[in-house]
Amino acid sequence: MNPLLIARLWATALLVLLLAVWEGAGRLGGISALVLPVPSAVLQALWTGLASGYFWPHVAATVQAVLLGLAAGACFGLLAGMALAESVLLERVLKPYVVVSQVVPKLALAPLFVLWFGFGMLPTVLITALVCFFPLMENTLTGLRQVDAQRLQLFRMLGASRLQTLLRLKLPMGLPAILAGLRVAVVLALVGAVVAEFMGASQGLGAVVIAAQGMMDTSLMFAALLLIAALGLLLYQACLLLERRLLRGHAVAGAPAGPRR
Secondary structure, eight states: OOHHHHHHHHHHHHHHHHHHHHHHHHHHSOOOTTTSOOHHHHHHHHHHHHHHTSHHHHHHHHHHHHHHHHHHHHHHHHHHHHHHHHOHHHHHHHHHHHHHHHHSOHHHHHHHHHHHHOSSHHHHHHHHHHHHHHHHHHHHHHHHHTOOHHHHHHHHHTTOOHHHHIIIIIHHHHHHHHHHHHHHHHHHHHHHHHHHHHTTOSSSHHHHHHHHHHHTOHHHHHHHHHHHHHHHHHHHHHHHHHHHHHTTTOOTTSOOOOOOO
């Protein structure tokens, strides 16, 4: 039997076992549904929300914020990583400020963004972009700096310009590291969007979680968390598919094409 299929069967069996234990503990252990609802109640809340159309605008709002924030953060992170990799002086001047922008908790920035930009989509997108920025920048910087010295010397001997060296040697060789940063950014983008929605968004799955908390509807809260987890898995799988497509035929150990003169 296919080892991948076996692994998936084991993962499915483990999930079923955990859900069965959870259901049994909730029904037989006397745990209040307000504290921990049983899986059947969560699935009922999920189905009701999907069938009635309640969840769909919130899912669309979260997906939109994630994609916009990811696109902005990834683009700026890639460009910043390329700029810092090409200029040691620029790295020494700007890197400390970039690090400081990342060590400040995003949950603390969310109220400020709401105050500055108002309620709505914009603060959520900005926080998501800020969360996604650093993984792309750091991985791009690391990937471009780890180019083989002999190949770099070969490009210089052939008279390649800095732009040619960047586009035809450094970026292709650093692509695996850049895409690894994108994988991290995809996961963090969803986290950033949901956290930002906690702070005052009127739509989005984060707003649903806060509303369910206010109504003390734990089943609805778990249903929203289940949707967030499903969204995260779908986005991560899409990122893996993109990575496989871009890295198809890309041999890290292989020699890159020489510069065009």
